[in-house]
Amino acid sequence: MKTEVSVREVMDREYVGATESDSLVETVELLLREEAETAVVLRGSEPVGVLTERDVLALVVEGPDPETATVGDAMTESVPTVEPETSLDAAADQMSAQSARRLVVTNGGEPLGLITEHDLLTTRTHSPAAEREQPETAAINAGAGTALAAEAETEAEDAFDDQGICEVCGTFTRNLATFNGQLLCDDCRDM
DSSP: OOOOOBHHHHSBOOOEEEOTTSBHHHHHHHHHHHTOSEEEEEETTEEEEEEEHHHHHHHHHHOSOTTTOBHHHHOBOOOOEEOTTSBHHHHHHHHHHHTOSEEEEEETTEEEEEEEHHHHHHHOOOOHHHHTOOHHHHHIIIIIOHHHHHHHHHHHHHHHHTOEEOTTTOOEESOOEEETTEEEOHHHHHO
């Protein structure tokens, strides 16, 4: 019996928090120090926005002066949230519907962590053979030719065994190989 994986199991419980009145420069320095891409903007314990790399770049281009700007000047006020018990499929659907790259995981309105597109991609299993079984394959799998079925299944599995996310650059690729204990794409192996 296979149970669905929930957001709670994959979410990042550590996140950078900020307030609307925090200095933008200091918050960006904190994001860099913590190697984070997003800060959850809080009013008390309630999330009221997010500050992303893209928000900071937009402020730099459009103004005001980043030295005097606050987090509230640059943040995105919409906060897409998800409950921790939501399935990963439902979270992916929600991200897609809201054109969001991340969801703030909340319980009773209080933030618990973040889940990103990257988190969803790295936890996905890729088995298109099971999802797109052709009628001929179904007949074979029903017992008409178990050797052929096993061969077809092995070929389908081999086609997707080496795909995933490069551990250096984060690119989704079909050509991953282990190099120095990491799964790397062709470009990163050549460096």
